[in-house]
Amino acid sequence: MRSATYAAVGVALILIAIKLFAYFATNSVAMLSTLVDSLLDLVASFINLVAVRHSLVPADRDHRFGHGKAEALAGLFQSAIITGSSVFLLFQAGERLLNPKPLAAESIGIIVMVVSIGLTIGLVVYQRFVIRRTRSVAISADSLHYVGDVLINGGVIAALILSSYFQWHYADGVFGILIALVLIYSAWQIMRASFADLMDEELGDEDRETIKAIVLKQPGVLGIHDLRTRRSGQQVFMQMHIDMDGRISLRDAHTISDAVEARLMAEYPEAEPIIHQDPIFVENEAENRSGDD
Template identity: 35%
Template sequence: MTSSVDAEPAPTETPEAAAPASAPVDAARVARDITRLSVVAAVVLIALKAFAYGASGSVSILASLTDSALDLAASLATFYAVRWAAAPADAEHRFGHGKGEAMSALVQSGLIFASAVFIGWEALQRIFVPQPVVAGGWAVGVVLISILITSGLVWMQGRALKQAPSLAVEGDRSHYAADLAASVVVLIGVISGAWLKAPGLDAAAGLIVAIWLFWGAVGLLRQAADQLLDRAAPEAVAAAVTSAVLSDPRIGGLHALRTRMTGSATHIQMHVDLDPALTLDQAHAIVVEAEGRIHAAVPGADVIIHPDPRLRAPSVPVTGG
C-alpha cells in the first residue's frame, strides 16, 4: 500500500485521465486569441458594408460602415493593449502593465464618441434633405450577414471573459454588442427607406444608432476611468476577502483593507491583528495561509498583508483607495 504513490500508471490509463481535472486558464492567451478574431471580424464587416453603401446610398448603412471602421481602430488598440498589459513587471513598471487595458478602453470610448457625432450630423442632414434608398435587397442582405457575424463574435467574447476577465476585451464586447443592436435599427431603416418609401425613417434610424453609440461610450469611459483612478474593487470582493482572512481564529481582526483593479488583476492590502506572543515564523505562516485563502477567493490577486501585534482590531474593515 505504501508504494502506491510512486507506482507507474496502468497501461490502459490515457494521458487525459492522468491530467489535472481543471488546468489553469492562460488569461493572456485567451485575450490574444479573441482580440485577433475581433480584428478579422471588423475587416470583414467593413468590406461588406462598404459594398452595401456603394450600392444603396443608405445613411443607415453609412452610419454602420463608419462605426465598423472605428471598430477596426478600437479592435487594433485592444489587440495591442492586451499584449502590452500581459507583459511582466519591469524596472519602470513595478506593478506590471495592467492599466494598458484601461488606456485601450479610454481610446475606444473616444473613437465611439467621434463616430456618434459624425453619424448624428449625417442623419440630421438627411432628415431635413431626405435621399432615396436604392438597391435595398443588397443592403438588407449585408446587414443580415453583419448581424450574424457580430452575434457570433459577441458570443465568443462572452465565453472568453468568463475564462479570463479583461477590461479591454469587455470594452470591445460592449462596443460590438451596441453594434449588434444598432444593426437591427439599421435593418429597419433600410427596409423603411427602400420598400416603404420613407427615407426619413432611414435617417432617423441613423440618428438612433448615434445616440446608442454615445451612451455606450459613456459607460465604457466610466469603466476606464475607474481603473485609471484606482477605484476600489466591488464590495463583494472586500466581503469575500474579509471572510477568507477571518476564517482563521488565530487572526483577531483586520483593518485598513484597500483594494484596486488594474486590468485583470486585483490588488489587495490590509493589516491583520495577531497575538504579540507569536514568533516571527508563526506569524509568517499565518499570513501565508491567509494569502492562500484570498487567492482561492479572488484568483490572480496581488496580496500584501501587514501583521500587527494586537489581539483585537481597532477599527472595522475599510475598503477604498
C-alpha cells in the first residue's frame, strides 16, 4: 500500500510537468482541464500517502479498533476537492464554448497525452494488484480517478484532433465540459465508498453468504445467527452467534470457535472475528444446520 501511494505521487508529478508544458504550447482549455486534474491527483495521492501511513499504525490504547477509517476520511477530502475544481472547470469550458479559439501546437499536445495515458495505465495496473491484495479503500479511490484520467486524456486527444484537422473549434469547450462531468462522477463514487466505510455499512450479500458457508462447514457448528459485519480500512470486523450442542464441554466449544475463526481468517486474512457461543439441545443436529440470521 505504501509503495502504491509513492508510485501515484511520482506519476502525478511527472504528468503535471509535461501537461504544464503542453498547456502553454497549445492554449487548450481541455489541456487545462487535464492539467488541473493531475494537480488534483497529486493532492489526492499525497493525502492518500498520509492516510495510508496512518491507517497502517497498529491499534493502540486510544484506538482499539485500529486507524483504518483514516482511509475513508481521506476519500471524503479527495471527493470535496475534485468536486470544487470540477465546477471551476465547467465555468472555464463554458466560456471557451461561447468564445471558441483556434489551438496551437496540437501535435505536442497529442504526444503528451499519449505519454500520459501510458504512464497512467501502468500505475492503474499496479494499483489493481495492490487492491486485490489489500482491499484498500484509499487505494481504490485513488485508482478510480486515475482510471477516469485515461478517459479524460483520450478526450483531450479527440479535442485536439477535431480542432486541428477538422477545424471544429467548439471541440475544446465541449470536451472540457465532458471532462469536468467525468470528474464529478468520480468524486461521487469516491464519496459513496467513503461513507460506506465511515457508516459501518454491511459487507455485500456475496461476502455474507460466503461467511455463513465457511462457518457451517465446521464440524460441531449447528447454526449461525446475528451476523454483523463492517469494514475499517483494510480490516473486516465480524460478529456472530454460533449454535453448538449444549452438552459439550466449554473446552470443546472453545476449540470449535477457534477452528471457525481460523477458517474465516484463511478466507479473509484481514478479518477480526468475534464469536459468541450459544448452547442448544437437540436430538438431531442435521435438522438444525441453518444459515439464517
